[in-house]
Amino acid sequence: MSKVVVFGGSGFLGSHVADELTGRGYEVIIFDMVESSYLQKGQKMIVGNILDREQVKNAINGVDFVYHFAAIADIQEAKENPVETASFNVMGTMYILDACREFKVKRFIYSSTIYVYSDHGSFYRSSKQSCELFIENYNKEYHLDFTILRYGSLYGPRANNFNFIRNSIRQALIEKKIERKGDGNEVRDYINALDAATASADVLDNLYKNKYVMITGPQTIKVREILEMIKEMLDHKISIDYQDGELMGHYEITPYSFKPKIAVKLVPRNYHDLGQGILDCIYDIYSELVKEGYKGNLPENEVDIHD
Numbered sequence: 001m002s003k004v005v006v007f008g009g010s011g012f013l014g015s016h017v018a019d020e021l022t023g024r025g026y027e028v029i030i031f032d033m034v035e036s037s038y039l040q041k042g043q044k045m046i047v048g049n050i051l052d053r054e055q056v057k058n059a060i061n062g063v064d065f066v067y068h069f070a071a072i073a074d075i076q077e078a079k080e081n082p083v084e085t086a087s088f089n090v091m092g093t094m095y096i097l098d099a100c101r102e103f104k105v106k107r108f109i110y111s112s113t114i115y116v117y118s119d120h121g122s123f124y125r126s127s128k129q130s131c132e133l134f135i136e137n138y139n140k141e142y143h144l145d146f147t148i149l150r151y152g153s154l155y156g157p158r159a160n161n162f163n164f165i166r167n168s169i170r171q172a173l174i175e176k177k178i179e180r181k182g183d184g185n186e187v188r189d190y191i192n193a194l195d196a197a198t199a200s201a202d203v204l205d206n207l208y209k210n211k212y213v214m215i216t217g218p219q220t221i222k223v224r225e226i227l228e229m230i231k232e233m234l235d236h237k238i239s240i241d242y243q244d245g246e247l248m249g250h251y252e253i254t255p256y257s258f259k260p261k262i263a264v265k266l267v268p269r270n271y272h273d274l275g276q277g278i279l280d281c282i283y284d285i286y287s288e289l290v291k292e293g294y295k296g297n298l299p300e301n302e303v304d305i306h307d
């Protein structure tokens, strides 16, 4: 059985990828600063910091594949903390890369972003572009095989507190309104984190060795349409308030302006429909809010809450 370590495996995307790998029979070790709330039977947890070189080496010694999701992943947080972003996102990645070289790992799989194509995304983008360049040179100098995964916008279960769809649904349920900076005409191709996890595990195939892979949703949709969907699902009992102001470093129509190495686009053959996926998020977030003491109801025909 091949052994895989998933750095950042307690987070939104990393935890789904860890579960997908476990489901496919890999021996999974999760390395994260925080204990995972989603740890599955058979998964081993290491609580550690990627800036601790010895901890990183110990985690990597003896594994076949390394997935790396640990980072400051919130564009706004990165914008406000450039030094920490360079430290965690770039230096942390360097320690992992170097241990992969030392212990002759079969492949290093890196979670990048479609923002590498963009002139948006501030220091978050800088950190991801830098890492991609270091990964390319580790391959050139030390023959460390890699796959770079450039994810688009994600939504779905376990989303973190800076996820746009999660926050919109929470605000809609609690305040009966959604506030959005910009006019809502920005376009995104959202992918459900479960589908992204399937695609992220598929890339272990040799076909994707030393390749750049774009993982985004199958359809492009305006933010305005997503918010209208949420409104309709909540029986039109909320308002949507588009506000003046910049999109906090996010792009509008397309991330493409800077051109790094071109990527192939990987869309899973079977994927979650966006509408169904958002409805599932509404159920999940409603259940979460009820546990926090929320007293509101969902529209009558949708009160059949699942866990």
Ligand SMILES: NC(=O)c1ccc[n+]([C@@H]2O[C@H](COP(=O)([O-])OP(=O)(O)OC[C@H]3O[C@@H](n4cnc5c(N)ncnc54)[C@H](O)[C@@H]3O)[C@@H](O)[C@H]2O)c1
Residues within 6 Å of the ligand: 007, 008, 009, 010, 011, 012, 013, 014, 031, 032, 033, 034, 048, 049, 050, 051, 068, 069, 070, 071, 072, 073, 088, 092, 111, 112, 113, 114, 150, 151, 152, 153, 154, 155, 160
């Ligand atoms: N969520 C998205 O829409 C999206 C899109 C494109 C790329 N990505 C990339 O995917 C990766 C995961 O994103 P996410 O949304 O799951 O973020 P997340 O914040 O939910 O997960 C990141 C995890 O990394 C851990 N971590 C952070 N710093 C660490 C450190 N120094 N040592 C050990 N663990 C550390 C955190 O505890 C957390 O569990 C990130 O690299 C992000 O840039 C995410």
